[in-house]
Amino acid sequence: MSLHLVDETTPSRRRGGPSAQPRFDLTLSENPFPPLPSVLRAVHSVLAQANRYPEFLPRRLPKLIAQHHGVHPDQVVVGSGATGVAMQIIQSLTTPGAGMVYAAPTFDGYPILAEMAGVEMVPVPLDSAGNQDLRTMTKAIDKWTGLVVVCRPHNPTGTVVSAAALRTFLSSVPARVPVILDEAYVEFLGAADYIDPLALLSKHPNLLVLRTFSKAYGLAGLRIGYAFGRPEMMARVRKLQLPFGVSSAAVAAVSASYAAEPELAVRTMRITAARETLRNALRRLGIAVPLSQANFLYLPGPGVATALRRAGIAAKAYPDGSARISVGDPDADHAVLTALETLR
Numbered sequence: 001m002s003l004h005l006v007d008e009t010t011p012s013r014r015r016g017g018p019s020a021q022p023r024f025d026l027t028l029s030e031n032p033f034p035p036l037p038s039v040l041r042a043v044h045s046v047l048a049q050a051n052r053y054p055e056f057l058p059r060r061l062p063k064l065i066a067q068h069h070g071v072h073p074d075q076v077v078v079g080s081g082a083t084g085v086a087m088q089i090i091q092s093l094t095t096p097g098a099g100m101v102y103a104a105p106t107f108d109g110y111p112i113l114a115e116m117a118g119v120e121m122v123p124v125p126l127d128s129a130g131n132q133d134l135r136t137m138t139k140a141i142d143k144w145t146g147l148v149v150v151c152r153p154h155n156p157t158g159t160v161v162s163a164a165a166l167r168t169f170l171s172s173v174p175a176r177v178p179v180i181l182d183e184a185y186v187e188f189l190g191a192a193d194y195i196d197p198l199a200l201l202s203k204h205p206n207l208l209v210l211r212t213f214s215k216a217y218g219l220a221g222l223r224i225g226y227a228f229g230r231p232e233m234m235a236r237v238r239k240l241q242l243p244f245g246v247s248s249a250a251v252a253a254v255s256a257s258y259a260a261e262p263e264l265a266v267r268t269m270r271i272t273a274a275r276e277t278l279r280n281a282l283r284r285l286g287i288a289v290p291l292s293q294a295n296f297l298y299l300p301g302p303g304v305a306t307a308l309r310r311a312g313i314a315a316k317a318y319p320d321g322s323a324r325i326s327v328g329d330p331d332a333d334h335a336v337l338t339a340l341e342t343l344r
């Protein structure tokens with residue numbers, strides 16, 4: 001059977017529906033490119049067996065991911081996106097009423113999951129430059145704290161806490177408190193800012209590194225995320241592994257994606273180059289866009305989200321009128337610039 005493939009060099013857009021639909025949907029920091037043809041072929045080939053269940057508890061996917069990172073499969077837990085794995089972490093490592101310290105605003109999932117698990121939210125505002133305020137986060141940790149989350153890069157600003165600041169912070173967190181280091185956007189991070197997670201894990205047994213195939217790998221619709229850490233910690237998280245919870249398509253897609261890393265890296269570079277071009281242009285317009293190392297930009301308000309919406313561009317909007325937009329689709333990037341030209 002032949003497979004219809006979308007032109008892999010062109011960013012894809014959500015299909016235009018009724019006229020109320022936005023022209024561009026930049027709300028979810030998605031990858032603008034459709035899956036690579038080789039990944040589509042791999043997924044397609046396993047769909048022929050979709051009448052069969054996947055593995056009862058996932059073994060092949062953790063093994064693939066473990067090999068890729070040079071860790072033991074016991075150190076990896078996989079799930080339904082990083083969101084699913086974060087839920088597993090919160091439910092397995094905290095008790096209702098415990099506090100979760102995180103920088104706010106953050107990825108919307110964290111407050112939602114905390115509420116679902118009955119965990120007390122302890123948000124610490126970002127500093128004026130959009131950075132996570134690790135000093136204040138340290139002070140917010142007390143005897144009730146059950147979990148800490150640090151994102152690197154941070155969502156929604158794209159900012160990156162320095163390696164030194166992160167190390168100091170991790171050393172200040174009591175060993176009994178698990179720390180999620182959320183690296184959902186790590187593949188967009190400049191090489192100079194990359195930290196070897198294994199070196200961090202060797203010093204901090206309470207660390208869990210959270211990653212996803214939704215962003216740089218462009219597989220958000222397949223829902224594949226994972227965390228890795230010390231085997232004892234991961235064994236606790238694995239206790240809540242949902243039987244049959246990871247599809248066979250996930251294994252095929254990850255295997256094909258690892259085989260296609262050079263092609264994916266080209267896309268990542270295109271996205272980061274487009275991000276820089278757009279950021280510079282927006283700053284020339286007077287919008288104080290923080291330096292982002294992710295696949296999105298944070299555009300401080302007021303009025304930004306409204307101006308984008310009026311131009312048919314859906315963005316993630318914040319209460320003060322600021323917006324976060326995914327980047328990398330040249331037409332959408334151009335539309336953003338045009339929409340905001342008259343704002344200042």
Ligand SMILES: Cc1ncc(COP(=O)(O)O)c(C=O)c1O
Pocket residue numbers: 028029080081082083084107109151154155182184211212213214220224225
């Ligand atoms: C910081 C951060 N962590 C985790 C996620 C969850 O990603 P997913 O559940 O698609 O793997 C996101 C998604 O936007 C995110 O921004």
